Amino acid sequence: MGALGRSEGAVAEAELLRKAILSGCGGRSTRKTGPVGVRRSRDGDGGGRVEGRAVCVTGGVSFVGSALVDRLLDRGYAVRLLVETQEDWDKLRETETLWGGVSAVMADMTDMDSLCRAFDGCTGVFHTSSSLDPGGISGYSKHMAEIEARAAERVIEACVRTESVRKCVFTSSLLACTWRQSDPRHRRVVDESCWSDEQLCRDKKLWYALGKTMAEKAAWEAAARGRRDLKLATVCPALVTGSGFHRRNITASIAYLKGAREMFAEGLLVTVDVEKLAGAHVSIYEAMSSHACGRYICYDRVIERGEEAEELERRLGIPSRILLSGETAAAPCSPSSELSNQKLFRLMNSGRKCTFDVYSDLT
DSSP states (O other), X not given: OEESSOOTTHHHHHHHHHHHHHHHTTTOOOOBOSSSOBOOBOTTSSSBOOTTOEEEEETTTSHHHHHHHHHHHHTTOEEEEEEOSHHHHHHHHHTTOSOTTEEEEEOOTTOHHXXXXXXXXXXXXEEOEEOXXXXXXXXXOHHHHHHHHHHHHHHHHHHHHOTTOOEEEEEOOTHHHHOOOOOTTSOEEEOTTOOOOHHHHHHTTOHHHHHHHHHHHHHHHHHHTOSSOOXXXXXXXXXXXXXXXXXXXXXXXXXXXXXXXXXXXXXXXXXXXHHHHHHHHHHHHHHTTTTOOEEEEEOSEXXXXXXXXXXXXXXXXXXXXXXXXXXXXXXXXXXXXXXXOHHHHHHHHTOXXXXXXXXXXXX
8 A cells, every 4th residue: 555654666656657657648648627637548449538537546656556546547537646745746746757647736644624625626536545664664553553544534534525526445454354353163254344353453563454444444434424425435455466566565565464474374364466456446436336335355366385475475575474484384274264355256257236335333
């Protein structure tokens, strides 16, 4: 997810975003059509793009955010990036990212009026930003968890207050579902109805899982108390991988993998490719006009063998995070948990109507 703090890969992310934008527009500059929208066209597709499909993306220059922006542009949306610092703004200008269907606005994630101004004119918001350690060492802290929950609440409240915004897709984490007390005598199924136990996360010092759980709950609660209807859906992705993830998403990966040994043993250490995750975001957003709703677990690979765990450790440069030093790379015996992403699978593959989920009562 995106970072409120800065990371060393920000310039590289902006450059990759610029290349994606240019490739999606045939390398041509485009004409702006107002404070938000940008009229786009694509060479060789036999038709123009729909105008006025403006959406705002927070954390748009992050690993997940840039893949999402690329997918949105490909689908013909005009994208507004919410930029949180002058440093990010300058980097976007230096890399000429603000081309071909992309505009940007600076906003303070803690200020309601600032967020409302940023969202004004957009019909949808994708909230992918999250709090990370700018030093890239600890990855996350208890204080960051509290900051993220407050920011999530303000983002949803701003969506509710902004008349143009009708839908919001909120990027949470699978960790908001998985950390619960388990009974080894019974195999448990982890799906969208499951919430991580906040006290358990505190006891184990799983601050990233705690932050994602608190933030997603805050989002649902803010949407429930809104004075007008806002369609909200949340995506709970596994560890995000893909091309260059070990360089561009290292801090979030380290934070996610705290407690990885236990996740591996329980059969809950899973990953998702960033391109598939971006596609899931857009598919959910578009289906929200008819039937999509509630939470969606998103993963495409289960780390089942010790060799796979070792390879993940090697690529991230974090030895002994999943397997103990010198431990044989054997598969875990009879995992106590089973993960289900059937709800997203049905949406992505058959378009079948899902049962509406209610998350306002989170007790």
